[in-house]
Amino acid sequence: MIIETRNLRVSFNGVEILRDISIAFDSGVHIVLGRNGAGKTTFLRALANLVRFDGDVLVGGRSVKKMGRREIAMLIGYCWQNPYYGFVEATVEDEIRAITRILGVSGDWRIVELLVPREYMGRDPSTLSGGEAKRVSMASILVADQPIWLLDEPFTYLDRDGVEAVVNLIDYGRRKGKTIIVTLHEIFYANLIKPDTYAIIDGGTIKFFDRWSSLSDEELAKAGLVPRGVICDTLCGPRGLGVQS
Amino acid sequence: MILSVVQEVLGYRVKAPRIVFSKWFSIAKIALFILSIAVPVVAPTAVSLGLVASLVILLAVLGLRRSAVYTVFTAAILYLIMFSTAFLLHGDLERITRLTLLASSSLSTIILIASTTKPSMLRRWPTLYLFSIVFANTLKEVVDIATVYRARGSGGLRYVLQVVVASMAMSIARTSTLVDSLKARGIEVTE
Structure with missing residues (x-):
């Protein structure tokens, strides 16, 4: 399903956060990169109609402004960055079931299996560790099996198992034909999920948008991001991890 | 206590x-x-x-x-x-x-x-649902913030006032993020 923006603009207290963004994402995995404060989260929140904006956001050709909240939640799964900010229920199981009950859908429990180990189910979500909370938070939205996923920095807080779970989740979503938009502020995780396209937000506008294979270190450096060359030099060079000098 | x-x-x-x-x-x-x-x-x-x-x-x-x-x-x-x-x-x-x-x-x-x-028992009434969620979240954070103030050596009436003021500020700030969380699940809540 295609999600697109037309002249999207967002301002807070007179300060323009996003300026005139027109972009379209089709089925597949898309990375939105940008330095801290570039407007990545605001961009995702605008796509999910969670902030006031000028211009338009179209999902399958229909404006989100004309949709009810329930309809938007059926089409768009928005996963926020800080997992603790979104917990609403007393147990993990209730937290995950909440959206299926609200929307009246059976959901895709394979998504929950990929993210949340069974032993978490009886726990209070606020007592989970950062990584555990992140997994539960994502599962509590994506279980509704929306065709569009918006994942805001999905790798924060995660250990190796958690990163692997999210990579598998994105791969699963890709195989189901979903449109997955992932915001990241560093390039390392992008390589793990092998996106189809990348967009770089800087200064409230999309500076670059192209196929993933076209991404250059020069573009990353211009947008204030750590270039791949630097990561490789550090990890793979003579002083890097696991390399005997 | x-x-x-x-x-x-x-x-x-x-x-x-x-x-x-x-x-x-x-x-x-x-x-x-x-x-x-x-x-x-x-x-x-x-x-x-x-x-x-x-x-x-x-x-x-x-x-x-x-x-x-x-x-x-x-x-x-x-x-x-x-x-x-x-x-x-x-x-x-x-x-x-x-x-x-x-x-x-x-x-x-x-x-x-x-x-x-449980908050889920109040889901039919969005405003009450939001209130119960904000209430529970604020209480949890009050416990955390009280620990922080105690660790900083605060005590007596000053400690109580600091915790009360921080809790009120937190509940206001937390409301907007929880509203987002409910909206993402398909519940329209007016702040």
């Missing part, structure tokens, strides 16, 4: 037996809440005292022992302060007794309701 009561109340919602979340128990809780206000106002003191004692025993039987002790403790402190003030100023001692019983009975039923009501 109040922080340990908050922890007990929030923890109870996770481990409580299923029956306390049933429809019939909810009806009983509402009836108890009405009784907890009406009885101390209209009934003889002995009846009110009996009600308070029953509510405290109910809390203890359900496993909310710290809350039961807290209810008795605060009632005793409140009565002592109010009684001595009324005695010195030649006030109405019976009214003081009724007020203390009213405070104790309503406090114990509020504790009972808070510890046996």
Whole structure:
């Protein structure tokens, strides 16, 4: 399903956060990169109609402004960055079931299996560790099996198992034909999920948008991001991890 | 002491037996809440005292022992302060007794309701649902923020004021993020 923006603009207290963004994402995995404060989260929140904006956001050709909240939640799964900010229920199981009950859908429990180990189910979500909370938070939205996923920095807080779970989740979503938009502020995780396209937000506008294979270190450096060359030099060079000098 | 009561109340919602979340128990809780206000106002003191004692025993039987002790403790402190003030100023001692019983009975039923009501039970009423979520989240953060202030060496009245002010600021800030969380799940809530 295609999600697109037309002249999207967002301002807070007179300060323009996003300026005139027109972009379209089709089925597949898309990375939105940008330095801290570039407007990545605001961009995702605008796509999910969670902030006031000028211009338009179209999902399958229909404006989100004309949709009810329930309809938007059926089409768009928005996963926020800080997992603790979104917990609403007393147990993990209730937290995950909440959206299926609200929307009246059976959901895709394979998504929950990929993210949340069974032993978490009886726990209070606020007592989970950062990584555990992140997994539960994502599962509590994506279980509704929306065709569009918006994942805001999905790798924060995660250990190796958690990163692997999210990579598998994105791969699963890709195989189901979903449109997955992932915001990241560093390039390392992008390589793990092998996106189809990348967009770089800087200064409230999309500076670059192209196929993933076209991404250059020069573009990353211009947008204030750590270039791949630097990561490789550090990890793979003579002083890097696991390399005997 | 109040922080340990908050922890007990929030923890109870996770481990409580299923029956306390049933429809019939909810009806009983509402009836108890009405009784907890009406009885101390209209009934003889002995009846009110009996009600308070029953509510405290109910809390203890359900496993909310710290809350039961807290209810008795605060009632005793409140009565002592109010009684001595009324005695010195030649006030109405019976009214003081009724007020203390009213405070104790309503406090114990509020504790009972808070510890046996999951937010999911209020999902049909978005504003109430949001209120219960903000309430529970704020309580959890109050416990955290109190630990931080204590670790910084804060104490006495200053410590209490710092925690109260921080809690109020937190509940306001937290409301908007929780509204987003509900909207993402398909519930329209006006802030």
